[in-house]
Amino acid sequence: QSVLTQPPSVSAAPGQKVTISCSGSSSNIGNNYVSWYQQLPGTAPKLLIYDNNKRPSGIPDRFSGSKSGTSATLGITGLQTGDEADYYCGTWDSSLNAVVFGGGTKLTVL
Amino acid sequence: EVQLLESGGGLVQPGGSLRLSCAASGFTFSSYVMTWVRQAPGKGLEWVSAISGSGDSTYYADSVKGRFTISRDNSKNTLYLQMNSLRAEDTAVYYCAKSISKVIQPFDYWGQGTLVTVSS
Numbered sequence: 001q002s003v004l005t006q007p008p009s010v011s012a013a014p015g016q017k018v019t020i021s022c023s024g025s026s027s028n029i030g031n032n033y034v035s036w037y038q039q040l041p042g043t044a045p046k047l048l049i050y051d052n053n054k055r056p057s058g059i060p061d062r063f064s065g066s067k068s069g070t071s072a073t074l075g076i077t078g079l080q081t082g083d084e085a086d087y088y089c090g091t092w093d094s095s096l097n098a099v100v101f102g103g104g105t106k107l108t109v110l
Numbered sequence: 111e112v113q114l115l116e117s118g119g120g121l122v123q124p125g126g127s128l129r130l131s132c133a134a135s136g137f138t139f140s141s142y143v144m145t146w147v148r149q150a151p152g153k154g155l156e157w158v159s160a161i162s163g164s165g166d167s168t169y170y171a172d173s174v175k176g177r178f179t180i181s182r183d184n185s186k187n188t189l190y191l192q193m194n195s196l197r198a199e200d201t202a203v204y205y206c207a208k209s210i211s212k213v214i215q216p217f218d219y220w221g222q223g224t225l226v227t228v229s230s
Contacts, residue, residue, distance in 0.1 A: 098157060
């Protein structure tokens with residue numbers, strides 16, 4: 001059971017928009033920055049969003065992040081088949097003194 | 111170009127030990143927190159341990175505390191994870207990851223991972 005809660009799967013058609021939610025508590029998302037990672041099949045995770053809504057160099061602006069209270073959301077617009085991957089949210093948990101991740105969300109682009 | 115190359119994984123019996131290494135290049139190694147994250151087969155990501163740039167501060171997940179030891183050799187640009195008293199539930203791909211700054215997370219670069227299998 002993950003500390004952060006994500007939907008197991010989401011799907012949408014190419015060109016459409018999808019959002020992935022990440023729910024936590026005051027000890028993690030509520031008081032710490034959230035990051036998002038993309039893991040393509042058979043590869044290592046890749047940082048997509050950090051500090052709630054910042055994109056590392058090279059990440060297209062189709063990817064966006066937001067946070068409100070104890071929840072965070074990853075948005076992906078203009079979906080491409082190459083976006084099919086597992087997506088994970090992560091943050092620091094001040095009570096556990098540990099980095100915590102969501103269970104991951106599998107994105108299918110139909 | 112930042113590169114992280116893990117090694118040392120393999121098959122080990124329950125109760126056994128293994129030491130993982132992560133060779134880093136392309137950045138000033140001693141300036142960044144380094145982390146180990148693992149992923150059991152077909153499962154999600156699990157943070158394992160982190161170490162400050164100087165090596166003075168270490169952090170562990172409860173699931174490995176007392177069994178795993180993280181360390182680093184800044185003269186060799188190498189991160190280590192000594193794993194003792196291994197259990198079947200430690201079976202996973204172990205990734206080393208570089209933190210984006212002096213804080214523990216997020217992680218902006220990851221290695222390709224090394225597989226650890228604990229089985230008799």
